[in-house]
Amino acid sequence: MRDFWVNALLVLLLLGQLVLLTSQVEGDDSVLERATLATLAPISHWTSTTLDRVGGVGRSFRGARALRVANAELEAEVDRLRHELVRLHGVEEELERLSRISGYQGAASGEGVVADVVFVDDGSWLRTLVLYAGRIVPRRNQPVVTPEGLVGRVITPAGHYSKVQLITDSTSSASAMIERTRRKGLVQGDGEGGLELRFIPLRADVRVGDRIVTAGIDGVYPRGIPIGRVSKVAPGGGLFHVIELAPAVDFGLLDQVYVLTGDVLPADVKEELVDESG
C-alpha cells in the first residue's frame, strides 16, 4: 500500500514537471520559477558580493603604483569625456531645435535604471545572467544594456531580481542594421559567445569592421544600441552572406548594467497588435 502512494507521488511530480516544461517550450515563464528565483537569487547575490569584497581586499594590497598610473589615465579619460559631453549637448540642442521646426517626433527609449549583475551563466544550455535592480521591478522583455552596447532582455522577472537572456544565446534574436548602409537584418546568437548577422543579401555592401546596431523594428529593442562589429564576411550557399560579429559587450566583465524602462511601442499600438494576432 505504501509503495502505491510513493509511486503515485513520483508520477504526480513527474507529470507536474512535464507540464512546466511544455509551457516553457512555448516561451512563457511560470509563477513557480519566478518564486524559486526570487528565493534563491538573494543567496547568490550575497555570495557574489562577498566574493567581490574578498577579491577587492586582495587587489588593494597589490600595486599602489599601478593604481596611481590607472588613476592618471582615468582622469585624462574623464577630461576627454567632459569635452565630448559639452559637444554632444550642443548637438542635442540643435537636433531638438530642428525637430521642433520640422515637427518630427523621435521614438522614446525611456530611462535606463542601473542594476547589479549577480552572476553570468554562460555554461548552461541557455546563456543568461541574473541581475538585481533595487530601484525598480523589471518587466519581461525590457532591454538590458551597458554603455558599450546590448546585453539582452529580461525573460523571467522575480521581484527586484531578474533572469536576462543574453544576445549570444542561440535562441536569442534582435532586428539589426548595418549603421553605415542602414541595411537591415537579424542578429542571432550562436550559443558559443558569438553573434551572426543573417538575411543580408549577397549583393549588399557589408565589410569587416562595420558597426551593427539595433534597428528598432522588433518591438523589444529601441533603435541605435550597438550590438557589435562585423568580424568575418563570407558568401553563403544561398542568397545571403554568412556574417560573424564580435559583440560590443564583453560578457566576462559585466558588473553593472542598465535596464531600459521605456516602451519601444506605445501602449495603444501594442494592444492593437495583440488584438490582431488573436
Place this chain on the structure above:
Amino acid sequence: MRVAKLLVGLAVSAAIYTVGVAWFGRLPRWLDPFLILTLYISLERERPWSTISGSATGLAFDALSGSLYGLHGFANTVVGYAAATVQQRFVIQGPFLVGLLFVVGAAVQQAVVAALQFLLVRGDEMPDPVGMLLTMAATGLLGTLLYLGTARFLDWEQHWREQRRRRLTIDTR
C-alpha cells in the same frame, strides 16, 4: 528537521553554484551541487522524501541557471526516487559503493536530461560524451568526499557526546 536540512542544503548549493559560475564559468556543466545534494539525501533511504527533495533541488537549479524550468526538476526527481529505492533494496554503505551510487546517479540524470532535450526542444543536438563523463566523475568524487566528511563528523560528534557524558557522570558521583 529534514525540511531545515533541505533548505540549508539548497542555500549552500546555491552559494556553491554562484562561486562556480563566477570563478570557473563553465563549471555548472560538469559539477551540479544540487544533484549531489539529491543523492546525499537519498542515502537516508526515505523514498518519498528523496523524491520530493529531487524535485526541489532540480527546480532550484533550473531557476538559477539557463535551463528550461522543470528539466533538471524532472531528472532529479527520477534520480532521487531511483537512488532511494536502490538504497532500500541493497543497503549501500562504504565509500566505494556510495561513490558508485553518485556516479550512476549522475549518469541517470544526464541521460534523462539529454532525452528530454531531444524530445522537447533540440532534436538535432547530441549530448557531449566527454562532458557527461566529467559530470559523472566529479559527482562521484565530491559525493564520496561529502559522505566521508559527514561520517567522520558524526563519529567525532558521537565520541564527543560520550566523553561529555562520562565527565558529567564522574562529576556527579
